[in-house]
Amino acid sequence: MKRKLLGVIDATTYHDDLEDLLTHRSLAALPFGGRYRIIDFVLSNMVNSGIRSVAIFPKMQYRSLMDHLGSGKNWDLNRKQDGLFFFPSPIVDNDKNKIGSFEHFAVNLDFFYRSTQEYSIISNCYTVFNMNFRPILNWHSSSGCDITELHQTGGGSMEMYLIKTSLLIKLIETRNETGYTCMKDVVNDLNSLYNVCHYEYDGYAVMIDSIENYFSTSMNLLKSDVWKRLFLKEQPILTKVKDEPPTKYVKGSSVKNAMIANGCIIGGTVENSIVSRGVKIGKGAVIKNCIIMQKCHIDDNCYLDSVILDKDVKVEAGTHLTGTALSPYVIRKGTKQGALMNS
Template sequence: MKRKLLGIIDATTYHEDLEDLLTHRSLAALPFGGRYRIIDFVLSNMVNSGIRSVAIFPKMQYRSLMDHLGSGKNWDLNRKRDGLFFFPSAIIDSDFNMVGSFDLFAANMDYFYRSTQEYALISNCFTVFNMDFRPLLDWHTHSGCDITEIHHQDGSSLELYLIKTSLLIKLIETRHQTGYSCMKDVVHDMHHGYTICHYDYNGYAVMIDSIETYFSTSMNLLQKNVWKNLFLAEQPILTKVKDEPPTKYVKGSMVKNAMIANGGLISGTVENSIVSRGVKIGKGTVIKNCIIMQKCQIEDNCYLDSVILDKDVKIEAGTKLIGTEKSPYVVRKGTKQGALMNS
């Protein structure tokens, strides 16, 4: 597998419905599940499937993504041959809000020309799933397909495509003649003459394209059946490792059905919530159905229900914030929220 399949992750997508969480980062770098980033899922899937050459194509706001991925060491991609490649887009004004933009790939053709892998797997960066791509490659080669599009069990496209590297190069080189701008254009054209196949993936998969789907998918992690289907011992979801002490729970605090990352201090009540690294929750504070990102500080006697706090947010004492399951209350990164601001 490691000599057969090339991994390509398109990290250019921007969903306007996630704007409040994407002002300082790309969608690929969006924190998820307390200690992960969205891109960790597809990247881990590729590595677990034996892929040893992965190219990531971001567009803007990619500093946090580069900081998270580093050399690829945490995914065993810091290697002399193949490994992790990062190709930021130099075409700022173009709209790359599509998976597998041929203009995006064309700016880095040397990577494709030099690749030794016979097949290429093109993926979006915003799907939460755990999939072994090896059965897909076997099925694709034995079915005589030119392009295979992966579908979820409900029939919707997951915007993942398997294609021969040589055919991908041809599609990129002839994009101006054919009018194809991305993989979706090719798959949906009835007159190209290629054999297009659909491969059904029956596991858990959610595409994060709005605040609502981000919030609901995060909350679903607290369900045992979802957790067991997503986080598999034989196919671990890898992420950047940070060595921090365990979270401290002050006497009188209470935690129920929650995910709590390291380095925090819990003095209040946390229920049905996800709390990231280094979070401080004050005495008398109640957190319910919330996503609290890294290094947030929530002072004493606050009440938060259905709230998303981005990184480095400070909530002043006595503050009450309430959202809903369909419309969670979002506080942007690095801001301060106080009781007087909500009165």
């Protein structure tokens, strides 16, 4: 398996419905679950499946993504042979959701020529799931299929494709003759010369494509059944390790059904919420049904319900912010939110 499957992650996608959270980062680097980034899921799945060579194709706002992944050490991808590769694309096009763009791949075609893996798995960067790719490779190699598209049972395409690396190279090289611009074009062509098959995946999987979807998927992590399906002991979701002190709970504070990361100071009430590293919550503050990202500072006597605070947000004392599950109140990164601003 080590030399049979190449991992290819398309990190170029941009969803307009997530604009408030993508001003300073790519979708792949969107924080999730208090300590993860969205890309951690597909990357961990690849590593847990024995893949030792992974190429990531970002397009814009990828500084935070590269800072998060670094050399790939936390995924055991900082190696002399194979490892983690970044191929930022110089190509600008109007299609923001073209998974597996052959134009993007063509710019770095030499990488595919040099790859020793017989097969390639091409994936989007924004699906929250925990999946072993070994059974798919075994099924594909014995099925006679040219391309296998992953489908979620009872749903549609997961925008992940298994293909021989040699065929992928051919599709890239002949893109101008065939008119195929991406993997989706190939699998959706009814007159295609290739045998396209579907592999049904019946596990937990959610594609993050809107604020509402991001909020509901995050809140579902607080349900034990969802947590057990997503975070498996034998297939851990790996992420960047940060050494921080334990969270401090001030006398009189209260926490119920919440995920609290390290390095926080909790002085108020936190219920049904996800709190990232280094967050400070003042005395008398009430936080319900919220996503609070890294290093936010919420002063005393604030009330937040169904709110998403991006990183480094400061909420001044006495501020009341209320959203809904279908329309959470979103505060952009680095913003100062005060009581007078809401009056």
